[in-house]
Amino acid sequence: MDxxxxxxxxxxxxxxxxxxxxxxxxxxxxxxxAKLFGxxxxxxxxRSEAEDVLQEVYVTxxxxxxAFDAARASPMTWLIAIARNRAIDRLRAGRQxxxxxxxxxxxxxxxxxxxxxxxxxxxxxxxxxxxxxEGLVAHEHAxxxxxxxxxxxxxxxxxxxxxxLGTMKSWIRxxxxxxxxxxxQ
Amino acid sequence: xxxxxxxxxxxxxxxxxxxxVLGVLAGADRAAAERLLQRDAKFAAMVAAWEQRLTPWARExxxxxxxxxxxxxxAAALPAPPRAGxxxxxxxxxxxxxxxxxxxxxxxxxxYLGALNRExxxxxxxxGGGSRAFVATIDAKRGTVAVVPAAFSADPTRxxxxxxxxxxxxxxxxxxxxxxxPVFITIPPEFAAQAVRxxxxxxxxxxxxxxxxxxxxxxxxxxxxxxxx
Numbered sequence: 001m002d003x004x005x006x007x008x009x010x011x012x013x014x015x016x017x018x019x020x021x022x023x024x025x026x027x028x029x030x031x032x033x034a035k036l037f038g039x040x041x042x043x044x045x046x047r048s049e050a051e052d053v054l055q056e057v058y059v060t061x062x063x064x065x066x067a068f069d070a071a072r073a074s075p076m077t078w079l080i081a082i083a084r085n086r087a088i089d090r091l092r093a094g095r096q097x098x099x100x101x102x103x104x105x106x107x108x109x110x111x112x113x114x115x116x117x118x119x120x121x122x123x124x125x126x127x128x129x130x131x132x133x134e135g136l137v138a139h140e141h142a143x144x145x146x147x148x149x150x151x152x153x154x155x156x157x158x159x160x161x162x163x164x165l166g167t168m169k170s171w172i173r174x175x176x177x178x179x180x181x182x183x184x185q
Numbered sequence: 186x187x188x189x190x191x192x193x194x195x196x197x198x199x200x201x202x203x204x205x206v207l208g209v210l211a212g213a214d215r216a217a218a219e220r221l222l223q224r225d226a227k228f229a230a231m232v233a234a235w236e237q238r239l240t241p242w243a244r245e246x247x248x249x250x251x252x253x254x255x256x257x258x259x260a261a262a263l264p265a266p267p268r269a270g271x272x273x274x275x276x277x278x279x280x281x282x283x284x285x286x287x288x289x290x291x292x293x294x295x296x297y298l299g300a301l302n303r304e305x306x307x308x309x310x311x312x313g314g315g316s317r318a319f320v321a322t323i324d325a326k327r328g329t330v331a332v333v334p335a336a337f338s339a340d341p342t343r344x345x346x347x348x349x350x351x352x353x354x355x356x357x358x359x360x361x362x363x364x365x366x367p368v369f370i371t372i373p374p375e376f377a378a379q380a381v382r383x384x385x386x387x388x389x390x391x392x393x394x395x396x397x398x399x400x401x402x403x404x405x406x407x408x409x410x411x412x413x414x
Contacts, residue, residue, distance in 0.1 A: 176203040177194050
């Protein structure tokens with residue numbers, strides 16, 4: 001499907017939700033739930049909790065759709081942020097993160113090519129971010145990956161990468177500063 | 186190697202926004218970021234900017250189709266739709282139709298609408314040949330017209346079509362009607378401004394599928410003026 005058309009379909013449906021249009025929420029769900037379910041599974045590491053989170057996400061969308069501003073944010077960015085936050089909340093409320101195997105920077109897998117997803121995200125934005133991430137030091141890149149995809153905290157990342165907590169904080173903060181500066185060029 | 190504490194290019198608040206979006210905060214730190222997000226518009230803007238920067242990374246995550254029970258659970262968790270139910274309940278209208286009490290149908294509709302709408306509904310009794318064929322009620326707020334069949338018998342070869350005839354006398358097609366049950370039509374937005382008091386509703390008999398020309402082609406079996414109660 002044409003990307004812009006898909007984006008405006010989602011944005012238009014989001015705008016109808018504050019009026020109580022259930023069909024509009026169903027349209028948003030139909031167009032976006034596979035992506036958001038993938039995100040929730042990736043962070044939580046299993047399906048049944050991801051199903052609960054997905055349900056919470058769309059009930060949140062129903063309640064908060066009026067806060068979405070199509071002029072300021074892409075609808076997918078807004079939705080994925082809600083899904084990541086709900087999944088992280090669930091992760092923090094539960095036991096320790098399942099993803100605690102040591103991160104070996106030398107053998108860290110490189111970023112994969114974009115998955116064959118519903119192509120809702122802008123490919124150019126991804127390519128630019130990818131280029132900037134490649135410019136980071138390997139351990140910084142690995143730490144950001146652990147946080148973004150595995151939902152690890154500072155403490156968990158320090159344990160997985162066998163460095164003191166203060167070192168991990170410095171790595172991440174410095175990586176974020178470099179990332180911002182690279183993306184602004 | 187540069188000083189690792191050199192954060193000069195980003196304020197503490199912006200670093201907190203970045204950490205929050207990345208997801209590395211836990212416990213009190215995450216709660217503090219969420220509180221700030223609620224009450225500090227500047228911080229909220231920083232969070233939105235970091236979401237914009239990092240979210241494209243999620244493109245690497247493959248889609249996974251959720252099982253159908255997830256949508257069912259969501260639909261069940263939503264509040265009941267406002268003003269649905271009785272108004273759209275076919276059984277309700279059928280019950281009234283079976284009673285054969287047109288007056289009751291009108292009364293029921295208006296009592297119901299009156300209880301829910303501050304705006305007065307418009308009603309037209311569509312009559313022709315000495316009998317009432319349909320009763321139409323317009324809900325201007327929702328932009329819909331409900332048409333209940335009264336003394337109208339189905340014609341095997343032709344279908345009843347509803348027209349709106351405003352002051353200019355030109356009929357606008359609203360939709361096809363049924364002899365056996367009420368029909369709820371959404372008034373096309375371009376005609377909504379003309380669905381006002383004293384405009385006329387008319388029903389003509391048209392070939393299956395409706396008038397091919399956009400204007401009535403068959404006999405007009407009834408007309409009625411829109412009035413407010």
